[in-house]
Amino acid sequence: xxxEAAGSKKLSYKEKKKLVAKIANPLAGKxxxxxxxxxxxxxxxxxxxxxxxVKEVTKAIRKGEKGLVILAGDVSPIDVISHxxxxxxxxRIPYVYVPSREDLGAAGNTKRPTSVVLITAKAGADHGDAxxxxxxxxxxxxxxxxx
Numbered sequence: 584x585x586x587e588a589a590g591s592k593k594l595s596y597k598e599k600k601k602l603v604a605k606i607a608n609p610l611a612g613k614x615x616x617x618x619x620x621x622x623x624x625x626x627x628x629x630x631x632x633x634x635x636x637v638k639e640v641t642k643a644i645r646k647g648e649k650g651l652v653i654l655a656g657d658v659s660p661i662d663v664i665s666h667x668x669x670x671x672x673x674x675r676i677p678y679v680y681v682p683s684r685e686d687l688g689a690a691g692n693t694k695r696p697t698s699v700v701l702i703t704a705k706a707g708a709d710h711g712d713a714x715x716x717x718x719x720x721x722x723x724x725x726x727x728x729x730x
Contacts, residue, residue, distance in 0.1 A: 589699045599657070599682035607656030607680040609724040615717070619653050620690040622717050623700055625710060627692035632706020635691050637664055640701045644670045650703040651677055651718055655684030658698045664689065667699060676701075679721045 596613045603610060611619055626633050634643045639651065644667075654670050658664050671678040679707075682688055688697035707714035 588591060594683075596666070596682065597651070600688075602681070603656035603682050604658070604661040604679055606661060607654070609721075610656055610680045610682070611721075611724070615679070615720050615724070616686075618713070618717050619679065619681060622707075622710065623653060623690040623702065623714050624692070625713070626702055626706050627690065629706070629709075630692075632703040632709070633691065634701040634703070635693060635697050635699075637667070637698055640667065640699045641670065643703075644674055644676065647716050648701065648703055649673070649674070649676060650701050650705075650707060651714070651721060652679075653668065653687065653700045653702070654680045655687045655696070655698050656680040656682050657684055664698050677718055677721045677725060679724065 596616065600610070623633070628699055634640045634648070644652075652667065654664055654667060668678055670676075684696040687700060688695050691697050691700050702714070708717070
């Protein structure tokens with residue numbers, strides 16, 4: 584199915600959304616996805632303040648890094664990243680799913696599709712309004728959990 588998704592024609596947001604796993608909640612809307620990927624792209628160009636991949640992000644969260652976690656909703660099998668939302672909630676880190684790991688990888692300045700990205704709060708602070716806007720929107724779509 585990777586070959587179909589990476590086919591010659593670019594998939595629309597609606598088509599990508601159909602490929603997303605059922606547990607991908609909260610899923611970013613079209614505009615939030617665009618803003619989040621743009622932010623990832625800006626920070627990735629600086630080469631600091633971004634963690635890519637399941638191992639690197641898990642390690643960063645465990646070590647107490649704060650920021651914003653962006654997960655790909657079309658990861659298969661989804662079990663590869665299913666532990667991350669729980670870790671994020673425990674650490675009080677906002678997280679959101681975007682429909683495509685190919686788009687997340689491209690925004691993260693890598694040739695490979697990426698399952699998860701962590702934008703550190705320090706790097707986010709350097710990007711001021713754009714970071715704050717995305718974090719606020721993510722918090723508004725995140726489900727509330729009582730501690």
